[in-house]
Amino acid sequence: MANKEEKADEKQSSWKDFIYNPRTGEFIGRTASSWALIFLFYLVFYGFLAGMFSLTMWVMLQTLDDHTPRYRDRVANPGLMIRPKYLEIGFNRSIPQQYNKYVQHLESFLQLYNDSIQDANKQCTDGEYFEQDKAEEKQVCQFKRSWLRSCSGLADSTFGYSEGQPCILVKMNRVIGLRPRGDPHINCAAKRETPLQMQYFPTEGTLDKSYFPYYGKTLHANYVQPVVAVKLLLTEEDYNSELVIECKVEGTDLLNNDERDKFLGRVTFRVKVLK
Known part of the structure; x- marks a missing residue:
């Protein structure tokens, strides 16, 4: 023990x-x-x-720039998107409740394009890049809502939806420093044998060079990108059937036919209007 x-x-x-x-x-x-x-x-x-x-x-x-990403390989070419932000648009033209959401979306999107706001921006020279070398906040080129004419929502507050000829706004995504060559414009077509009549605003669906280059959110805080309004001139034969429409950016060196990316330089959407 x-x-x-x-x-x-x-x-x-x-x-x-x-x-x-x-x-x-x-x-x-x-x-x-x-x-x-x-x-x-x-x-x-x-x-x-x-x-x-x-x-x-x-x-x-x-080695980094405060305003421009060093590597931008994923967005070297811009994609296309539409407004209203629906890739499937369907409504009865006689029932406002069915197309009001599209109208409200367009109205909200175009608020920054109101003429009263755009009057404060610069009147730029068409067909020329708007180069700005100084580091301070960049100026913005005017793009007035009234230029969209019958798709502006000013004369027709329903953007053509009440008459069965809806307006679709096509816009190109922002890419810092992009300077598209040639004469970029939007061209849309229905995927069917017979062509579908359309109207473009501005004329010929032009994306003028004066809105390029874009300098980023910090330097280009008030920038508004150009849009193209496409009015679908549907006829009696076009109602009650689904239309597949593809819009592309053409007349330039930008890509629009890459099968790996359906939104690179193009966008496809469906429209069905009931009588």
Whole structure:
């Protein structure tokens, strides 16, 4: 019994000595000077790593532009989208409740294009890029809602939906620094044997060069991109059947036929109008 107590006392004493040995002055097996050297080593080591990381980040940040992404390979060519933002548009022209959501969407989208707002912007020269070299906030070219004429929602607040000849707005997505060559314009066609009559506003579906390049949200805060209004001139034969319509940007070097991306330079949507 005494041997067991002695062994227990020795074991407890050894643990106490490991934590702090008063004879050697060691704490957890090391003297104070040994611990100080270890802490100094790791302080220098991790300080060096932090310094290297900070220097690397600083050098990398010097290569970046505050306004333009360095790599933009995913958006080298713009996609097309339509407003109202529905790829399947269906309604009965005699029932306003069925097409009101499309009308409201168009009205909301065109608020920034109101003539009263656009009068404050610059009248740019048609057919020429609007280059701006200075770093301050960029000027914006006028694009007035009234230029969309019968698709402006001014003379006809239903954008043609009440008469069964709806307007669709086609816009090209923004890409910083894009300068499309040639004469870019929007061309739409129904995927069927007989052509579908359409009207374009502005005339011929032009996307004028004066709205390019775009300098980004920071520098070009009030920028409005050009849009093309397409009025579908549906006839009695076109009602009650689904029409598949594809719009493309043409007359330029921009891609519009990549089978891997259905929205690259083109957009396809469906329209069905009931009498």
